[in-house]
Each structure stands twice: as structure tokens, then as C-alpha cells.
Amino acid sequence: MSVSIARLHGEACYDCGAVLGDLIPAGEVTHPDSGRVWPIRKCGDHVTGWCSWHSGPATSALRVVVAAANSGPGIRTFACETCREQRDRMPIEDAQ
Incomplete structure (x- = not known):
């Protein structure tokens, strides 16, 4: 899995890496290697609902x-x- 630590820590949009604007809680993702569950955030361009x-x-x-x-x-x-x-x-x- 090649996702930056900023995306996994909710410091950037999980989908695009944007750091500007409001980042909205968007669920969780499980890292396939470690099995660790990370709460993720997304920018307004990638969150629906x-x-x-x-x-x-x-x-x-x-x-x-x-x-x-x-x-x-x-x-x-x-x-x-x-x-x-x-x-x-x-x-x-x-x-x-």
C-alpha cells in the first residue's frame, strides 16, 4: 500500500492529498500489511453525502x-x- 502518512493521519485528503480547506471525516481504512485501522478525512471534492x-x-x-x-x-x-x-x-x- 502506497499512501502517505499524512493521508493516513487525516492531515490530508485521503484521495488527492489536498491539505487546504476543511477536511471531513470519511470513515476508516485498514492497512493491508499491518491490519491497523486509520480514520481518514477527505476534501469537499471527494466526500459525498x-x-x-x-x-x-x-x-x-x-x-x-x-x-x-x-x-x-x-x-x-x-x-x-x-x-x-x-x-x-x-x-x-x-x-x-
């Missing part, structure tokens, strides 16, 4: 853009249907 707004699981989570004042194009995150409606956010796919 998680709402970043209420920080909890969601079956209706879709990617949305959150604009920040005086910044570039904004960050992308996931929001469930309820949080999207409360904050008037449109999924990225619908906005294009």
Missing part, C-alpha cells in the same frame, strides 16, 4: 459556490437541500 453548512451527513448534498467578499471566484462546498433553500444557494450544475 456530507453537508458543510450544518456539518453533518446528508443524502441530498450537492456542490455549491460560496462567495467571499473581495475575493476570487469563491470556494466550492457541499450543501444539503434544506441548507441550500435556507441560504438561497443553487447547485453548481444548475447555475451553469
Whole structure:
């Protein structure tokens, strides 16, 4: 198994190695050689079923853009249907 220690320690996204932004708990992985179980984290690009707004699981989570004042194009995150409606956010796919 060739996975960096940062990914196994939850210091980087398990899938892509990203260290910027929020890393969300995404379950566990068992190392095939040692049998040790590691809790892993993933970035918003690789986690599904998680709402970043209420920080909890969601079956209706879709990617949305959150604009920040005086910044570039904004960050992308996931929001469930309820949080999207409360904050008037449109999924990225619908906005294009």
C-alpha cells in the first residue's frame, strides 16, 4: 500500500492529498500489511453525502459556490437541500 502518512493521519485528503480547506471525516481504512485501522478525512471534492453548512451527513448534498467578499471566484462546498433553500444557494450544475 502506497499512501502517505499524512493521508493516513487525516492531515490530508485521503484521495488527492489536498491539505487546504476543511477536511471531513470519511470513515476508516485498514492497512493491508499491518491490519491497523486509520480514520481518514477527505476534501469537499471527494466526500459525498456530507453537508458543510450544518456539518453533518446528508443524502441530498450537492456542490455549491460560496462567495467571499473581495475575493476570487469563491470556494466550492457541499450543501444539503434544506441548507441550500435556507441560504438561497443553487447547485453548481444548475447555475451553469
